[in-house]
Amino acid sequence: MTAAVGRRSSTTVKAKAAKAPPSGGRSRGQRGQRGRRSDGQTARQPGRRTSESAGQFGGLRLFSRSELRARARLRGGLAALCLLIVGGFFSIAFVQAQLVAGQQDLDQMRSQLDEIKKERAQLAQEVDQASAPEAIVARAHELGMVRATEPIYLAAVSPAPKILTPAFVAPADDRAEDLVAAQVSPQPSMSSANAAKSDEAKDEAKPVVVLTVDDPSTASPLAGSTAVVVGLSDG
Amino acid sequence: MTRRQPLSRDERRRADRRKVFRRTTDPTDPRSRLFAVLLMFFVFGGVLAAQLVKLQAVRPNIYIEEGAKQRARVEPLAAYRGQIVDRNGFVLASSSASYQVIANPKMLAEEDPYRTADLLAPILKLPVEDVLEAVLPANDADQYGLVARSVDQETALKLESLSHDDELDDFMIGIFIEPDEKRTYPAGELGKPLVGRVDPDEVGIFGVEKQFDDVMTGVAGFEQFEGGRFGSISSGEWRTNPAIAGLDVVLTIDHRIQFVVEEALKAHCEEVDANGATAVLTEPGTGNVLAMASVVEGEDGACFVPNYNKALVEWFEPGSVLKTVTAAAAIEELGYTPDTMIEVPPSISIGGATFADDPTHPAAPFPLSQILSRSMNVGTITLAQRLGAGEVYNYQRRFGLGQPTGLDWPGETSGRVKEPNEWWGSDAGSIPIGQGIAVTATQLVALYNSIANDGHYRSVRLVEGLRTSDGSTIPLEVPPSKAVVSEQTAEYVTQLLAGVVNEGTGRSASIDGYQVAGKTGTAWKVFDNGSGQHTYGTYLDRRYVVTFAGFVPSENPALSMVIVVDEPKTATTASAVAAPIFAEVGLYALQILGIAPQQPNTGGSERVRAPTAGVEAMPPLEEPAQETAQETAEDQGLNGAAATAGASTEKPSSDGTDEP
Missing domain, CATH: 1.20.5 (Single alpha-helices involved in coiled-coils or other helix-helix interfaces)
Incomplete structure (x- = not known):
């Protein structure tokens, strides 16, 4: 097969080799011309572009x-x-x-x-x-506390607080350890420090319950104290 | 022979075309394969087309739905039952998450259910027999067995670990752990008759749990989402139907006071060997119940908190505590004052029964204050006679007796107040002094609240309101108060009641620093004497119900209380049994309520917090038996002054209370 390139020398020639079928097989073009071609030449199909116009010559095609x-x-x-x-x-x-x-x-x-x-x-x-109250009571007993039999009240009115019985008194909100230190003299005349403390407590004088430690040997933070006052929240 | 004509070109072409479609038996002919392949394409294509039409046109949603169904996951959202809390927010009952263990006996039967039971029993802390009952199939189709409920999370995790054990997992195929709900009572038995309990399905069976079952029960919700192997699908549909939690019930009680009351009742119940005891504490102004406690004696003699609320479901004959009503009616209707002198005979015979006072006395004028402070039967009956049966009945009703308290409590009894036309025999003598009439402890406390509340009756309240999940409270309607007696009458009656505590039968109810106003009552109790006849018994086998009802401080009442002790045996008078409980409990309650003491004790020198067993009865006033009165009268040379009460053969003799 010869490629005619002389006419369009300025055109880049791109040869596109027709894919040769494996031996014994036939190409698509051959198959399409089965029974009509026997010389192995590519025949020009009526109505189709000529190889010249398409830039295709044999297995090569020219592209601009x-x-x-x-x-x-x-x-x-x-x-x-x-x-x-x-x-x-x-x-x-x-x-x-x-x-x-x-x-x-x-x-x-x-x-x-x-x-x-x-x-x-x-x-x-x-x-x-x-x-729960039951749990608190049980815990208090574990700590060696018992229920007070003689509650102590701080009189919230002047002239002087009336201490009904000797005991330890303190504002209801204080912690037990502090309360131990807040011992008030049983005498009607209170020490100035405690009197001041008492004055502060006057406005919100709450009933208090005395819980005594009946067994000082009990291994508790309060062991050794003779009595403590635990304030009760008024709910 | 005819020579065949050669075919024209067109004819040959047509013949060639026919040959193409001519059936051939040659297996090597490619046309047959081509035909088969084409046919196959057409068949499969047709099937595919039909299927497409079916999926796209006939049932377009079938696989969408099927897919959604496979991806759908539903997680239940628990709606916990509402809590029961006290006035301070202390939780008395609450629900929490738990698990239930369910067995599929049919699945378990494929392995070794006995081995499964052996594995489960120690973890669930159940007898193996109980577990076996659930895991062994009752029949071939048995696929459900409840192994355990209210299982905590820790136990559930232990069970789950068995399922992941390579050696044991086979025995767990058929054991399922499902979410459940558990009702807990953090304070244990505290207020049990009041709070109530639920059954395993969390349905209230008594108490507030039953009364407010509807509002406390929530509505479970669910979350529906699309899920895959690795959890939910982010782009999938997520639908939430939120759970509606049950409402909390806020009670008016204070758990601290409730505890102290229950402990006191238990101790005193055991101390006097009583059948039981009841206490109701309220705030007179609002009618709010601060504590409502009941205890009963067990077979071993120990007293314990029962399941029923004695204060509302059990009636009793109150005895002398009801003399307050007669006195109030006399002041209101007859214009009496505490100082009005009433001519009181030594005894009165009505309907075959003779009523006398203890100690006996000759006919003499007594001030009204003394009639009540000495709890004089004859004096009170004299007042009732001047009032007439109609007025006595009228005032008993006006003070709320014989009617529901308004708490709408399940199983509440109204007691019984006889109408005047039902009175017969000795009723005219016994009813004004509190015998032959049935009341509950709660009715009694409402009665005394009326006196404390300037003569206005107000129903007691046990539930303050309902609390929603966001913490807001829906208050319950407060019933309006109604005037029962005038303010002046209430003031006079208060003076009379204070006199009872200061110098009368109720001295052991006094509390240091507070003026108590109250009344004792020692009533004969009706019982079956073994012959099927209900009777008050005789001197030898008499049984008593002792009561103390009152309020404190008398000037500005902050606390009212009724203490009832049923059949005390080692001491049988209200002053020795009920009044000390009033003082003991009252002191603590006043402290909790923040009521400061106003004054030194005006009620005498006796300290009421001494052990009850050590409290001596006041002989002249407290000796209960009329027989004793008879003996006393004889000792004093007053033969015939107090005749022995004649016991009726048809009905129990209602000849007065032991405590005059």
């Missing part, structure tokens, strides 16, 4: 520069599109993976929240149980 540029652009566009699609797929996959991971985190946090709620309820229940 603009065609080639267009094809290159097309190829570049296709490649970009493919990249875009692949990139899009990866992006979607990434976002999806992130969503799944986030959802798992969310599920885990929900589960944790449930657990914490249950734990909170459990702890609240334990606090309630520990706050």
Whole structure:
């Protein structure tokens, strides 16, 4: 096969070899001309472009520069599109993976929240149980405290607080340890420090109950004290 | 032979075309394969097309629904039962998450249910027999067995770990751990008759749990979402039907006072070997119940908190505490004052029964104040006779006796107040002094509240309101108060009641620093004497119900209380049994309420907090038996002054109370 190139010398020749079928087979062109060609020559089909006009000669085809540029652009566009699609797929996959991971985190946090709620309820229940009067009394007994038989009151009116019996008195809100130190003299005239303390307490004079430590040997923070006053909240 | 004509070109062409479609038996002929492939394409294509039409047009949603069904996950949202809290917010009853262990005996039967029971029993702390009962199939189709309920989280986790044990997991196939709810009572038995209890399905069976079952029961919700192997699907549908939590019930009681009251009742009940005891403490101004406690004696002699609220479901004949009503009616209707002198005979015979006072006295004028402070039967009956049966009945009703208290308590009794036309025999003598009439402890406290509340009756309240999940409280309607007696009358009656505590039968109810106003009552109790006849018994087998009702401080009442002790045996008078409990409990309650003492004790020198067993009865006033009165009268040379009460054969003799 000879390629006629002399007529369009300025045209870049692009030879496109026709794909030869494997031995014994026939090319697509041959198949299309089965029964009509036997000489192995490519016949000119009526109504089809001539090899000259198409720039195709035998297995070679000629392309103009603009065609080639267009094809290159097309190829570049296709490649970009493919990249875009692949990139899009990866992006979607990434976002999806992130969503799944986030959802798992969310599920885990929900589960944790449930657990914490249950734990909170459990702890609240334990606090309630520990706050029950029976539990408090039991704990007080463990600490060696007994119920007062003679409550002491601070008179909240002037002229002078009347101390009904010798005991330890203090504002209701003080801690037991402080209360031990707040011993008031049984004499009607109170020491100035305690009198001041008493004055402060006058406005909110609350009834108090004396709890005595009947067994000083008891291993408790109050062991050794002879008596303490525990203020009661007025609820 | 005819020579065949050669075919024209067109004819040959047509013949060639026919040959193409001519059936051939040649297996190597590609046309047959081509035909088969085409046919296959057409068949499969047709099937595909039909399927597409079916999926897209006929039943377009079938696989969408199926898929959604497979992805759908439903998580139940628990609606916990409302709490019961006291006035300070202390939790008396609450619900929390727990688990129930369910067995599928049919599945377990494929392995070794006995081994399963052995594994479960120690963890659940149940006898193996009990577990076996649940895991062994009752029949071939048995697929449900409840192994345990109210299982805590720790135990549930232990059970779950068995399912993950490679050696033991086979025995756990068929054991399911489902979420459940557990009702807990942090304060244990405290206020049990009041708070009530629920059954395993958390339905109230008595107490407030029953009364407010509807409002405390929540409505469970659910969360529906799309889930996969790794949890929920983020883009999937998520629908939440929120649970509606039950409302909390806020009681008016104070758990600290309730505790002290219950402890005091238990101690005194055991001390005097009583059948039981009841106490109701309220704030007179509002009618709010501060404590409502009941104890009963067990077989071992120890007293314990029962399941029923004696203060509302049990009636008793109150005895002399009801003389207050007669006195109030006399002041209101007859214009008497505490100083009005009433001519009191030594005894009165009505309907075959003779009523006398203890100690007996000759006919003499007594001031009204003394009639009440000495709890004189004859004096009170004299007042009732001047009032007439109609007025006595009228005032008993006006003070709320014989009617529901308004608490709408399940099983509450109204007691019984006889109408005047029902009075017969000795009723005219016994009813004004509190025998032959049935009341509850709660009715009594409402009665005394009326006196403390300037003559205005107000129903008691046990529930302050309902609390929503956001913490806001819906207050319950407060019933309006109604005037029963005038303010002046209430003031006079208060003076009379203070006199009872200061110098009468109620001295052991006095509290240092506070002026107590109250009244004792030692009533004969009706009982079956073994012959099927209900009677008050005789001197030898008489049984008593002792009561103390009153309020404190008398000037500006902050606390009212009724103490009832049923059949005390080692001491049988109200002054020795009920009044000391009043003082003991009252002191603590006043401290809790923040009521400072106003004055030194005006009620005498006796300290009422001494052990009850050591409290000596006041002989002249406290000796209960009329027989004793008879003996006393004889000793004093007053033979015939106090005749022995004649016991009726048809009805119990209502010849007065032991405590005059």
